[in-house]
Amino acid sequence: MMHGLVNRGVECFLRDSFGPALWRDVAADAQFGADSFDSMSRYDQGVTEALIDAAAQRLARSREQVLEDFGTYLASHATVEPVRRLLRFGGADFMDFLLSVEDLHGRSRLAVPEIDVPHLALSEDEPDVYLLACRSTFAGAGHVMAGLLRAMADDYGALVFLEHRGQYDGAEWLRVHVAAARFAAGRHFDLGQSAVAGGVA
C-alpha cells in the first residue's frame, strides 16, 4: 500500500513542474480514475508505479530520473515548503542533518503513523564519504532520496557529490561525498517561524 500523501506529492510534483495538462495525460495513461489523490487515503502501490511509469513515458526520461526529480521537488518547491521545513529540523548544519536521516522514518511516523518512508542507515566509508543504505518496498526509493539529499545540501549550502550505486543486499546504496559542509550561504531557515499556510498544496 502507498499513503495518499505520497501520491498527492507525486501529483503536485507533476502538476507544478510540467503543468496541469501533463498531469491529466499522465493520470489518464496510468488509468487513475480521478483528477486528484485523496491525501488521507491509502492506495495500492501499483497506482504509484503506474503513475511514475506514465510520467517517464510522457516526459521521455528514465523512471530513475523522474523519481530523483520528485525527490528534489519535495525538498525545494514552494508548494511543499512545509516538507523542507520539517527536514530542516534534522540539524543545524548539513552534517547534523545527514546524521539525522536515520531518524527520518521514525520522525515521519510520529507525524503520520501509516506513511511509507524508507528506512535509512548511514555509515562512514572513508573520511568525508558516507554510504546510505535505503530500504523500501518501493523500488527506486533511493533515487527519490538522492534528489532530496541533493536539494537539502543546496539548502544548507553544502557542497556534496552524490551518486546512486545501485542495489545490493536488499537495499539501494547512495554514496555521499561531502566536499564542503559549509560551502555557500544556503537558504534561510528560522526554527520558530512555522508559518503553515496551506499544508501540502
Add this chain to the structure above:
Amino acid sequence: MDGSAPMIPVSLRLTATALDRLMPMYLAVDAAGVITGAGVTMARLYPDRPLIGQSLFQLFDLRRFGVITTMAALQACLGQRLLLTPRDGGADLRGLAVPLAGDDGLLLNLSFGIGVIDAVRSHGLTNADFAPTDLAIELMYMVEAKSVISAELERVHSGLRGAKSAAEQRAMTDTLTGLGNRRALDAGLTEIVARRRPFALMHLDLDFFKSVNDRFGHAAGDHVLACVATVLRGATRDGDLVTRVGGDEFVLVLPNPPDAKALLRIATRIIQGLEVPIPFEGQVCEISGSIGIATPQHFDRGDVAALQAVADAALYASKRAGRKRATLAPDPGRGLR
C-alpha cells in the same frame, strides 16, 4: 579496593565549555546568590547585559509552593522542581538547583518547558542552542508536523464538504428544468413544517402537454417544460420552492403566503404565462394549465399528506370545470372535508 563496590566519584570536575554543551541553559551562583556562570543559551536570553555578577533573586521571581527569596530558602529545596519568572517579562522557566562540590554555590539547570516554541520565536534560537539530548527540537517538530497535517486534513475535508453539497444539490434537482424534484419537495416540506412557518401549496398540472409531445415529439416537449420552469420562476418569489414532481406535474410551496385572493391572482398569472405560444423549430406549441391551491387554513397538526390531498382535490375541480383555471380549496370552516 573491594571489586564488588561500584566506583562512585565523590565529585566530577567539568570545564565551563563542557558544561555549556551539556546544559546550555545552566546558571551557577555563589553562596550569596550572585551569578558566577551562565550557559550560552541562557546568555542569549539576555543579549543586552551580562548575567555574571547579577543577583539571581533580582533577575527572577523563584517559586516552588511559596516564593523563594533567599539562598537559605533555595537550599531547602535542592533537587526539586522550581519555577522561575523573569522579572523583565520573559517566558517562565522551569528547573532545579543542586549543590556544587567544594564550595557553597549552587548549579541551576533550566528549561523552557512547554513554552519553548514562543521562546525560540522571540529569541531567534536555533537547533544549535539546544543540547543534542534535549527533546525541544522534537517537540517543535511535532507541533509543526501536526499543523501541516491539520491543514492538509482541513483541505481534504473542505473538498469533501463541497462535493457532498454538490451531490446533494444534484440529487434534489430535476435535470431537465433545473427545478427541484420530488426529493426537494419532501425535504422542503419537512423543513417548513419543522420551522412552523405558514405556507400555501399549489398543485399544477399542464393541459394539452400530451398533444405537444404527440404532435411535435419529445424534443418539443422538453423545450416546453423548460419554458414552463421559466414561467414558474418568474411568477414566484425567491424563497418559494418550485418543483417538478411528475412528467407534467408541478408543486409550488409558498412560505408566508399572501391572502387567498392574491394566491388566486398568482395562479392566474401563471396560467396566462403558460398560454403564451412557444415556438419550436418552426412549429408553435400551445399549452395551458390547471391549478389547485391549498392555503395555511387547510393545514392542521403537521399533516402534510392531507394538505397535498386538499390541493389535489382543488386541482381536480379545475380539471372538471374545463381546465385552464385555478381553484382555491374550499374554506375548511364550511365543511367538505
